[in-house]
Amino acid sequence: MGATQASPARSTEVYVGLPGGASRRLAGGLREVRIWKIRGERLKNRSDWWETVAWRSSHARFPPLLKRTLMARLRLNYTNTVFLVSAHLLAAFAILYLSVIHFSWWSVGLGVVWLALCGLSITGGYHRLFAHPTYKAAWPVRLFHLLFGAASAQNSALKWSADHRDHHARTDQEEDPYNAQRGFWWSHIGWVLFDADSEPDFHRVGDLARDPLVRFQHSHYTWLAILFGAAVPAAIGLSWGDPLGALLCAGFLRLVLQWHATFSINSFAHQIGTQPYSRATSARDSWITALLTFGEGYHNFHHRFQADYRNGVRWYHFDPTKWFVWGLSKVGLARDLRRMPRQAIERARADVSG
Ligand SMILES: [Zn+2]
Numbered sequence: 178m179g180a181t182q183a184s185p186a187r188s189t190e191v192y193v194g195l196p197g198g199a200s201r202r203l204a205g206g207l208r209e210v211r212i213w214k215i216r217g218e219r220l221k222n223r224s225d226w227w228e229t230v231a232w233r234s235s236h237a238r239f240p241p242l243l244k245r246t247l248m249a250r251l252r253l254n255y256t257n258t259v260f261l262v263s264a265h266l267l268a269a270f271a272i273l274y275l276s277v278i279h280f281s282w283w284s285v286g287l288g289v290v291w292l293a294l295c296g297l298s299i300t301g302g303y304h305r306l307f308a309h310p311t312y313k314a315a316w317p318v319r320l321f322h323l324l325f326g327a328a329s330a331q332n333s334a335l336k337w338s339a340d341h342r343d344h345h346a347r348t349d350q351e352e353d354p355y356n357a358q359r360g361f362w363w364s365h366i367g368w369v370l371f372d373a374d375s376e377p378d379f380h381r382v383g384d385l386a387r388d389p390l391v392r393f394q395h396s397h398y399t400w401l402a403i404l405f406g407a408a409v410p411a412a413i414g415l416s417w418g419d420p421l422g423a424l425l426c427a428g429f430l431r432l433v434l435q436w437h438a439t440f441s442i443n444s445f446a447h448q449i450g451t452q453p454y455s456r457a458t459s460a461r462d463s464w465i466t467a468l469l470t471f472g473e474g475y476h477n478f479h480h481r482f483q484a485d486y487r488n489g490v491r492w493y494h495f496d497p498t499k500w501f502v503w504g505l506s507k508v509g510l511a512r513d514l515r516r517m518p519r520q521a522i523e524r525a526r527a528d529v530s531g
């Protein structure tokens with residue numbers, strides 16, 4: 178806008194947000210944008226438009242959720258949105274296909290197996306191996322996590338870990354990519370549908386970038402996702418004459434279920450449950466969330482002791498991921514499993530309850 182800036186004195190009709198020095202950041206992730214009314218001035222670009230919407234919504238009587246959403250100055254990520262909506266429609270079609278067109282236990286079974294493989298690759302691989310190096314794994318295990326992690330369509334391990342390390346470093350703050358303080362829906366799925374204000378900090382994942390397998394997966398992520406998320410299940414389904422059923426069950430229905438399980442860790446696990454180890458963040462422990470997420474629901478413990486390979490720290494806590502990692506260590510495929518000292522854990526509990 179620059180030289181064409183109008184003074185408030187000339188104001189008449191159209192709201193225009195001024196880019197550059199005309200805005201400033203406020204606490205809580207909000208952005209204040211000064212608006213001038215300029216006769217006949219057209220909105221310069223989408224950014225101006227969003228800033229205008231943000232400013233106007235901050236002064237309007239909208240319901241709080243809508244207000245927060247608009248004020249966040251969001252830009253829809255069309256690629257992610259089209260992909261997510263299409264996958265949900267195909268998952269719904271998968272249920273229709275099984276109900277009225279063709280039912281095959283083989284295809285359903287493949288869906289369950291793929292859900293387990295992909296789920297463990299996110300929880301035991303992307304999360305507890307790459308984002309937090311809580312144990313060391315042999316290359317076949319890393320490759321397994323990277324291939325089925327790609328099939329989970331949640332970005333490359335490098336990008337996922339960069340986002341996740343930002344989440345831990347800045348929990349509940351503006352820089353937290355799935356900041357629970359922006360509301361349930363933002364932390365669940367909004368952060369995927371809308372572009373972030375800032376890019377993830379890849380400086381935090383320099384250690385991972387040294388792994389050639391991680392670099393390979395990052396460079397070929399899209400093709401690996403299509404191959405292991407759709408083509409391989411469909412090819413396996415050919416062996417019992419139901420490639421479409423296998424694709425729908427192990428591809429899309431599995432994908433959508435798995436997405437919402439992962440998203441639950443950012444939404445439900447920051448909203449419901451107890452806080453036995455720390456009240457410094459919104460993270461909570463809940464066995465219900467743990468059931469849905471292969472053990473990731475003990476999220477209060479995890480935020481307090483992120484270097485521990487366990488999330489459910491008691492032996493009876495439902496944490497299939499910790500049992501999987503422990504099992505890998507027993508057959509020589511994983512080592513150096515990190516556990517926080519019992520005294521430190523008990524001290525944290527005592528500090529909270531005391
Ligand atoms: Zn984590």
Ligand SMILES: [Zn+2]
Nearest residue numbers: 442443460476
């Ligand atoms: Zn968290």
